[in-house]
Each structure stands twice: as structure tokens, then as C-alpha cells.
Amino acid sequence: MTRVGLVVNPVAGIGGPAGLKGSDGPEVQRAALARGATPRAGERAALAVRTLRAARPDVEIVAAPGPMGEDLLAGEAPSAALTTAADTRAAVHALRDVGLLLFAGGDGTARDVLDAVRELAELGCQAPPVLGIPAGVKVYSGCFALSPAAAGLLAAEDHDEYAEADVVDLDEELYRQGRVSPRLYGTLRVPAARHRLSGRKASTPPGSVEAIAREVVARMEPGTPYVLGPGATTQQVGRQLGLATTLLGVDVVENGSLVAADVTERDLYELAQDAVVVLSAIGGQGFVLGRGNQQISPRVLGRTKDLLVLATQQKLAALNGRPLLVDTGEEETDSRLSGHVRVITGYRESVIYRMECT
Template identity: 35%
Template structure:
């Protein structure tokens, strides 16, 4: 019997990431990077034994060709899609008895779909939003295709996952509150599914030691430093005498703050030696690609791997199996693979490797 796969794309999701908007809920700009992500997913998605029920036009239809068996269903709005379209299409998926829903979007899209399906059928996210705290997202588009293939073949595992989201207006002001909206069903295989984000309470003594080590030993006067988001990184700026939004991306020249709350295009204009100071996301392990999308592929191409400074408290690092890299460019992801030295104190380090699943292994898609 054919598996019915409901498939929809939120074309707006993620459009706020590169411009530093920290969300897309109030934007009506299509994300120009989404088509490539869908292409990456479909290049590995199952074709045999499945029928895709696809939302029309830019919400899914435009990505499919005769290589796939698919049926198109209507949306409410033909041009400017809204969350009402997502909710309407999701209801149609249930009416048509889809076995699973695969969607491209972020936490807002996950919330809208969950509001309809609850735990009736599993949902699986292709990561293309700004905020992806929920536990229904695959690590990469390729990982989503692998999980779906395993599900169709009866090899994946059904599991519960949190649906989480933040208030974007408060988020942009630097007030970070994650709210649990419910527990969804999803599917998982191996370590291709990203766990829901976990906030870790930091030890101030550790933060002091980390900041002092970076300031005293690693910051040079004639180079630029791009400071990522997160309280561990921002503590270094605090020790330098600057208070910035801990969710934003900031730039210093040596120890002098040049600009705060920068976007992708600001970073592209930087010249000379560029350094990147980052901290991984608790439990998820993302170093690049979640919460710091202002640091996009063309910026990363200008940064040497040995110019990445990683800082973390031990308590956070203990929740992470490996570091995840999702630059938006699979070839660029490989540049940053390997083992990193993470600063956890003054002259104290822990070695941690990047996750293997950032590149596709042939055995996983057979």
C-alpha cells in the first residue's frame, strides 16, 4: 500500500535570518534559500511506494516533477501565503488520510501544523526557519529525506517531540522566553533528528574564566571579531565593557566594539582577518546555522577554520554529543568538519568533534 505523504512549504519561513530580524512571522518576504533546501531534500526523498499530497504553487507544487507520484491540493491564497494557508492545507492532509506530514519551515510553521494534527499523525520538519527550537526538525534537508525513506521502509521509530516557540517581538528585544505548545509525534532514525533546544543555567565563575582567557590570549588589536549569539559569548563583551543584545551578532575591531546587531550584509563588508567567536546551542549542539544565520555562507567562506573560537560552560557541553554545522551550503559544511578545542575555563579545554551526519552516507539512503 502506498504511503501518503502530505508536503508543504512555508515560502516565507527563514527570510528574517540573514537580515538579523530573528524571525519571519511578521514578514512577507520569500526566503530565497528555500528552493535549494527543497531541491536537496527531494534529491534523496523516496519515490517508490509513496504518493505525495502537495500544496499548490509555491507551497510545494513548483518543486515536483514527473519523477514523483503526486497530487496537488488547493490553498486559500495564490500569491501571498499566510499561516491560514498552512492550517487549511494541514486539514486537507488529514481529510485525505495522509500517513505523515513533511514541511519546510520553522517553529511557527510547526506550531500551526501541530494545532491541527495534535498527535493524530507524525510530522517531520525540513529546517528552513529562523527559529527551530522544536524537536520535529531533521538536522539538514538531506537528513529529513533519509528519515522519511526509513519511515517508508518501516525502519524509522515513532517518537514524541516538543513543539516550542518564542515571542518574536520579545526575542528581538533580547528577552528570550521559550514556551511549550505541546507534544507532537515525529519519526526518527539514527541521530538525524535534532533534539529540542535546552537552556542551561551558566556558572558565573566559569564565564569569568572563559572571558578572561579569550580577552588576555586570543583577541588581537588589528583583527575583526564576529561575536555570535548566546550568553557565554556575550559575557566576553561584558568583560570588555559592552552590553549588547545576547541574541544579536556583534563585531569588534580588536577589543573595540564597532557595530552591534549586525546582519549578513554588514558582515560581507568586513575586510582583513576575520575571527568568529561562537558557543554551541545546548543539547542541539548547533554551532553554525541556528540562532546565528546572519553569519551566512559568503561570510564563512572568508573565515579560516582555525579562526573559529568556541566557548562553552562544561554544563552545556555535557548535553552535547557533537557539534552541528549547517552553513546552508553542503560543500562549505565540509570545510568546517573535524575536531575543535572548546574553551571551558582559563587555559582549560575540551576536544569535541563535529557530527558525522552533516554529510550524507550512501548506506543511509539505500
């Protein structure tokens, strides 16, 4: 691999800390900036590039113009320039001759990359294999590396085999309304390295979710705030308390009452002192932090006193021995959270399971 292309969606992920559940579209991006959100895609792309250069100094990296890659290679600070899907597609067209194309973003960016690959095919051009650097709010597609560092290491390797990875996307407007309607948009050709790819999100089968929620409620202590992360399992905790918590947002409850619903990272920081964070693992991927719950940032976690991890036995079995994962974007926080953790799997049921940083 002598030439690697780089395309960065500079505003990918900006809607996560702002509680907007996505970053697609200029209106959402401007709203996120107005709520004090800062771009993170550039930082995550920079980590992938540093890892790649350390492993393979001989690799030539060719980047998209300005804030979509070139500025990053020149050492400039990441910006929140508002780019469009058309910009992403144009960048993929321009970099079609590289050996591997790295792109930083989320599922929306993956969809734009796939659109460009299809356009190239219509023109009779062969698109390069691609690899996603996880930097968005929604990272449910199978074309992403486990982390920016994993993306850099994968890009440094010479690959003889490639596989088709699913590109899955959600309707963001329905998503914000709490309606999850994923669809398979297509596939992208990626390096065949399943151990470093995140895999596609799997749905949670019904079963012991209610029992898990009962156990969480039974453990709740008076005077302690509980931060409920996104997902059907944590929403069931709210239902057990008789509260209308959100499916895809982050809520805070205390003494059986809803203190705040669908909070931003900024709001959560003020409410998280000595709180217990309650999170469920993403089915099929195993992520506990860093995917769809960016409101629970490293500085928020620094104020909390405990973390409860929830997963059905089916979810854990589907991991086939792979660890649960954390990817907060801060190495110190990820290392602190790594190790063997107790996972609540039902009422009065739990297992000890390994959790690792990516």
C-alpha cells in the same frame, strides 16, 4: 511509507540573514526582502525531496498548492510568496491522509502545524505523523530532523514506532528585544529516530561562562575583527570588554571597541575580512552554525580566518558523545568546517571535540 505529504513555508528563515531574528508576520517578511534577504526554505525542502526520491523512488509525494510545495515538485525556482498561518493549517488539513507529513519551516511553522493537528482532532480526524525540515530562524523544537538530507532519509524509512516531540516557540517581539521567553506549545507525533532529530534546545546553566569569556578576551589580537555570534556566552565576551553587545544578534568588535551591532548578512560580509568568528554551541542540540545565526553565511565564513567554538563542560557532557553540528546550507563549507576542533570550556581550558555536518 508510500505517500508523503509536503508543506513548505516559502518565507521561513528569510529574517535570519536580515538580522530580524525571525520571519513571523508579513511586516517582518517584507522588511527582510527590503534588506536583500532571499528565501531559503524552498531550497532546503528541495534537498529533502531529492534525498527522499533517491532513497525511495516508489514513494508518492503529495504537495500543498503553488509555492507551498507543488511548484517545488515541478522544478520551479523557490519563491518568496507571503503565506499565512491559515495557509499552513489549510495545507495540513488537505494532506491529512498521507503516511507522513514533511513541513519546511521553523518553530513558528511547527506551531501552525500543531494547531492544524489539534483542529483535526476536534473534527474526529487522525492527523498523520510529521517531520520538520529545518528551514527557519528559530529551530528549537524537537520535531525537526538534523538537516534537510536527514529529513529525506527519515521520510524514506518505514516506521513502526513514533514518539511525541516538543514544539517550543518564542515571542518574536520579545526575542528581538533580547528577551528569551520560550514556552512549550505542545507536542507533535514524529518518527522515533532520536539520532536524526535535533532535540529541544536546553538552557545554559550558570558556571564557567564568565571564565570562557575571559579566555576569549585574553586571546584577542590587536587589529583583528571578532564576529560575536548570538547567545549568553558570547554576550559575556562583550561585557568583559565593557561593551553593550546584543544577546541574540551578531556583533563585530575590534581593538576593544564595538565596530557594528546586530548586523545583517550583507553588512557582515563587508566587515568579515580576516575576522575571527566566535560562536557558542546551542545547549541540548549542539549546533554551532545554521541555527539562529544565519547572518554568518557561507560567503561570510569564506572571508574569515578562524573560528572559536565555545561551550561549557555541562553543554558538552549533555551531548552524551554526540558531535557538535554545522548546517550552513552549503555542503562545501560544512565539509570544510567538519573535523576535530578545539572548544574553549573555561579560562585556560579547552578540549578537542568532534564537529560534523548534518
